[in-house]
Amino acid sequence: MIKRIPSRYWICQLAGWGIFILTYLFFAFTFDKFTSIFCGRLLVFAGIGFLFSHFMRFIIIKTNILSKKLASQIIFFIIITVIFALVVGCIDLLLTTLLSISNKQERRSPWHYNLLTNALSSFVYLFIWNCIYFIYHYIEKSTRQQVATLKLESLVKELELKTIKSHINPHFIFNALNSIRALVVENPSRAREAITELSNILRSSMRAEKQETVPFQKELKIVEDYLALEHIRFEDRLKVEYEIDQETLLQPVPPMMLQTLVENAIKHGISKQIMGGVVRVVSHINGDHHELVIENTGRLGNTFNPDGFGLASTKSRLHLLFGDQASFTILQASENRVEVKIQLPLHRHSASFETTITR
Amino acid sequence: MIRAIIIDDERLARNELKKLLADFPEVEVIAEAANADEGIEKIDNLQPDLVFLDIQMPGKTGFDMLAELDSVPEIIFTTAYDEYALKAFEVNALDYLLKPIESGRLADAIQKLHLPDESGSGEITAITNRSLLNENDQVFVKDGEKCWFVKLSEIRLFESVGNYARLFFGTNKPLILKSLNALEERLDEKVFFRANRKHIINLRMIEKIEPYFNGGLLIELKGGDKIEVSRRQTVKFKEMMSL
Numbered sequence: 169m170i171k172r173i174p175s176r177y178w179i180c181q182l183a184g185w186g187i188f189i190l191t192y193l194f195f196a197f198t199f200d201k202f203t204s205i206f207c208g209r210l211l212v213f214a215g216i217g218f219l220f221s222h223f224m225r226f227i228i229i230k231t232n233i234l235s236k237k238l239a240s241q242i243i244f245f246i247i248i249t250v251i252f253a254l255v256v257g258c259i260d261l262l263l264t265t266l267l268s269i270s271n272k273q274e275r276r277s278p279w280h281y282n283l284l285t286n287a288l289s290s291f292v293y294l295f296i297w298n299c300i301y302f303i304y305h306y307i308e309k310s311t312r313q314q315v316a317t318l319k320l321e322s323l324v325k326e327l328e329l330k331t332i333k334s335h336i337n338p339h340f341i342f343n344a345l346n347s348i349r350a351l352v353v354e355n356p357s358r359a360r361e362a363i364t365e366l367s368n369i370l371r372s373s374m375r376a377e378k379q380e381t382v383p384f385q386k387e388l389k390i391v392e393d394y395l396a397l398e399h400i401r402f403e404d405r406l407k408v409e410y411e412i413d414q415e416t417l418l419q420p421v422p423p424m425m426l427q428t429l430v431e432n433a434i435k436h437g438i439s440k441q442i443m444g445g446v447v448r449v450v451s452h453i454n455g456d457h458h459e460l461v462i463e464n465t466g467r468l469g470n471t472f473n474p475d476g477f478g479l480a481s482t483k484s485r486l487h488l489l490f491g492d493q494a495s496f497t498i499l500q501a502s503e504n505r506v507e508v509k510i511q512l513p514l515h516r517h518s519a520s521f522e523t524t525i526t527r
Numbered sequence: 528m529i530r531a532i533i534i535d536d537e538r539l540a541r542n543e544l545k546k547l548l549a550d551f552p553e554v555e556v557i558a559e560a561a562n563a564d565e566g567i568e569k570i571d572n573l574q575p576d577l578v579f580l581d582i583q584m585p586g587k588t589g590f591d592m593l594a595e596l597d598s599v600p601e602i603i604f605t606t607a608y609d610e611y612a613l614k615a616f617e618v619n620a621l622d623y624l625l626k627p628i629e630s631g632r633l634a635d636a637i638q639k640l641h642l643p644d645e646s647g648s649g650e651i652t653a654i655t656n657r658s659l660l661n662e663n664d665q666v667f668v669k670d671g672e673k674c675w676f677v678k679l680s681e682i683r684l685f686e687s688v689g690n691y692a693r694l695f696f697g698t699n700k701p702l703i704l705k706s707l708n709a710l711e712e713r714l715d716e717k718v719f720f721r722a723n724r725k726h727i728i729n730l731r732m733i734e735k736i737e738p739y740f741n742g743g744l745l746i747e748l749k750g751g752d753k754i755e756v757s758r759r760q761t762v763k764f765k766e767m768m769s770l
Contacts (some may be wrong), residue, residue, distance in 0.1 A: 339583075342607035343537075346626040350539035353546070401537050439536075442562050442585045 177225070180304075184297070185218045208269040213260055217290065220256050221297050224248060234305050245302055249294050256294065257287030325488060336373040336424070337431055340398075341366070347400045362400055365393035373424060380489060381420035384451060384458075388412065391430050391449060398434050405444025406434070413452040420515050421460070422485055429462045429482065429508055437466030437506060445504075457511040468500050486510070529640070532558045532573065534566040534589070535581040535605065540626065544579060544605065547633055554637060563587035567595055577601045577640065579624075590674060593667035594703075597713060598660055599676065602667075603636050662718050662731075668694060670701030680718075683732035683748045685710055687725045695752065720764065722746065723757040 192210050196202040228234065233244045261283050264270050274282050344366055351359035372390050395408045426449070433447050445465020452459055473479075479498065486494040493513040501507035531554050535541045541559050548554050557573055560566040562584050570578065578600050582589040593599055604623035622636040660666075662680040669675075677696050684695040687707035693700050711721055722728050728748060735747040744756040744764065756764055 339608040342626055343540075346543060346607060346628075347537065347539045349627045350543035350546070354539070354542070400539065403538060439583065440585050442564075444585075 180300075181218070181222065184300070185214050185221075188217070188293070189214050205269045205271060208267065209264055209271070212263050212267070212269070213290075216256055216259050216263070217293055217297075220252055220259075221294065224252050224294070224298070225301065228301070234309070241302070245298050249291060249298050252294050253287050253291035256290040257283055260286050260290065336369070336427075337435070340394075340431065341370075343401055344397045347397070351400060358400070362397060365397050368393045369397070369427075373427075375423075379423055382423045383417065384419045384421045385417040387421050387423060387426050388417070388449075388451070390424070390427050394427055394430060395447065398438075402434075402438060402444060405441070406438055407444070407446045409446060409448040411448070411450040411452070415453055416451045416458055418515075419458045419512065421458075421512060422489055425482060425485065425510075426460060426462070429510075432479075433462055433464035433466075433506070433508075437464035441465055453514065454511070456514050458514050460510045460512070462508045463501065464506050465504055466506050467504065468498070468506055486512075529554045529577050529637070530557045530573070530575045531555065531577040531579060532560065532566070532569055532575045533579045534560045534563070534569075534584070534592075535579070536561050536584045537581075540581070540605075543626075544628065547628055547630055550630065551634070551637060563589070563592035563595075566592050570596060570600065575600050577603065579603050579605050582606050590667075590669055594669045596667065598664040599667045601640050602676070659715055660713050662715060668701050668703055670703070673699075673701065675699065675701065679714070680729070680731065683729045683750060684752055684754065685719070685727040695750070720760075720767070722754050722760055722764075726754050728754055 189210060193202070196206055227248065231244070233241055236244075261279070264274070270282075344362070348359050348362045348366070351362060369390055372386070392410075395406075399406050399408065430447065430449065438445050438447065446463070447465075448461070448463040450459075450461035450463075479496075483496050486496055490513055495511045496509075498506070498508045531548070533541050533544055533556055535544070538561075541561075545556055545559075548556055554577070557575060558569045560569050563586055566578075566580070569575075580589045580592070580602055582604055583606070584592075587595075589604065593602065605626055605628065606623060607626045622639055624632055624636060660679055663678060665676050665678050667674070668677055675696075677694070682694050682696045685707060686693040686695070688702060690704070690706055691702045692705050692707050692710055693702050707725070707727060711719075711727060714727065718730055719727050720730050728746060732749045733746055734749050737745045737747075739745040739755060741758050742761060743758050744761050746754050746756060748754065
């Protein structure tokens with residue numbers, strides 16, 4: 169495809185040399201030195217400069233020097249500027265002599281002196297040209313890199329969210345299967361229920377990867393199934409209490425987050441207590457927040473690490489989804505009770521939210 | 528007959544294992560325990576040949592429980608998922624079963640047990656002196672992240688380090704929270720000799736004996752450790768050896 173609009177390079181190239189000519193003309197007029205010889209020399213120099221700077225660009229592109237190390241780029245630019253300055257100086261001298269538009273001073277000086285001054289002045293202009301070319305590409309390259317880094321970061325975020333969501337404890341699955349196997353003989357109908365509960369949990373943990381948030385009631389259903397399965401395992405060592413405000417059922421929550429926290433309550437709380445304990449799940453509206461509280465019997469202990477994988481991932485997940493609008497706290501509420509509290513921004517239009525979810 | 532105890536905090540898991548073991552007439556489940564403390568009590572009282580042990584339990588883990596026992600019976604770990612925990616073992620002197628347990632794997636594990644062939648001999652030694660450790664007894668050693676099951680006969684040297692004792696076996700030198708004096712009381716003095724204030728050596732691991740200053744001895748053990756025998760203990764050592 170041929171470009172209809174001239175490329176940015178051509179605009180700059182033309183504009184640059186145009187400005188060069190105009191500046192000289194301006195000064196010539198102001199200081200009243202405008203002669204036909206001056207004009208001819210200016211046009212010759214600008215013409216050669218234009219052609220050779222374009223030729224220089226051709227070499228820069230051919231050698232692919234812009235993708236090399238910065239140090240070798242700089243050395244390359246200095247060498248190429250010197251060489252081109254000499255060539256341009258030579259040709260300029262040749263043309264001005266041939267067209268006999270040399271000025272008085274030049275006519276008096278020897279040719280090698282003229283060549284040197286010519287080369288020096290063309291060096292200055294080519295140097296400026298190269299600086300602009302080089303800096304332009306350098307800036308462009310670094311912005312391109314920044315964009316690439318940003319893209320990478322957002323990809324990492326996305327992946328992080330996915331792995332956090334799909335994090336379901338295999339220990340739990342195998343323990344549940346083992347309990348169910350024993351139940352098959354002892355209480356077949358409870359075993360059948362348990363299989364359904366386990367399937368529900370597995371299904372939602374797989375589905376969770378595709379959604380950013382789900383209505384709270386869906387999440388609650390999983391937690392209920394999960395705790396029912398853990399109850400088979402722990403029997404009377406596990407007591408479960410719910411305190412759910414019906415208003416919160418349609419509030420959007422990150423999938424599998426409550427589940428992970430309840431799982432932690434079992435793993436670090438109940439399963440460490442010889443006599444077992446209570447897990448309490450509370451969901452209510454507190455001011456302009458949807459507040460979730462998970463309490464369990466147990467102690468945070470000395471080895472408690474608030475940046476452990478489960479908690480750190482929950483925190484970063486909340487942060488990724490809601491920014492500063494969500495909060496997460498964990499504390500030893502009393503002698504033998506640990507409390508996790510999450511505040512989520514309240515979703516006012518939960519009815520319309522439901523329709524978008526069910527669609 | 529193999530006398531076994533099942534230690535697991537979940538009733539259903541214990542039931543399931545008992546049901547599986549019903550197919551193995553050579554294994555008799557003599558007791559069950561729901562946590563580590565109950566487990567220690569039952570092992571001490573009943574001296575089982577084999578223990579099926581869950582690792583994750585409330586209060587203390589299976590490993591913590593083993594570290595508290597003076598002498599450990601054969602252990603088969605049962606676990607739902609934490610094989611990684613078992614990677615801690617340097618010596619593969621144990622087996623583990625993943626829950627839900629496969630009947631075939633259970634059969635393999637029971638077959639692999641290195642229990643004495645004549646069930647009688649074990650009982651006799653047990654009756655003669657229960658408080659004294661036999662050189663064939665194994666101990667469970669946990670040092671930081673690493674764990675070992677070691678037969679006493681494999682340990683060549685016990686070294687006192689404050690309230691701890693360092694065990695030397697193979698290329699390992701783990702610390703255990705037991706004083707050298709406490710160990711000396713439990714060890715069979717025919718095999719384990721107190722060479723000086725700081726060391727107990729395994730007499731079957733002696734490589735070379737040389738005379739040393741002040742009428743003492745310098746004993747070189749297999750593996751190259753050199754231990755000085757104090758003058759007082761040299762007299763005792765010579766008496767024992769001349770017998």
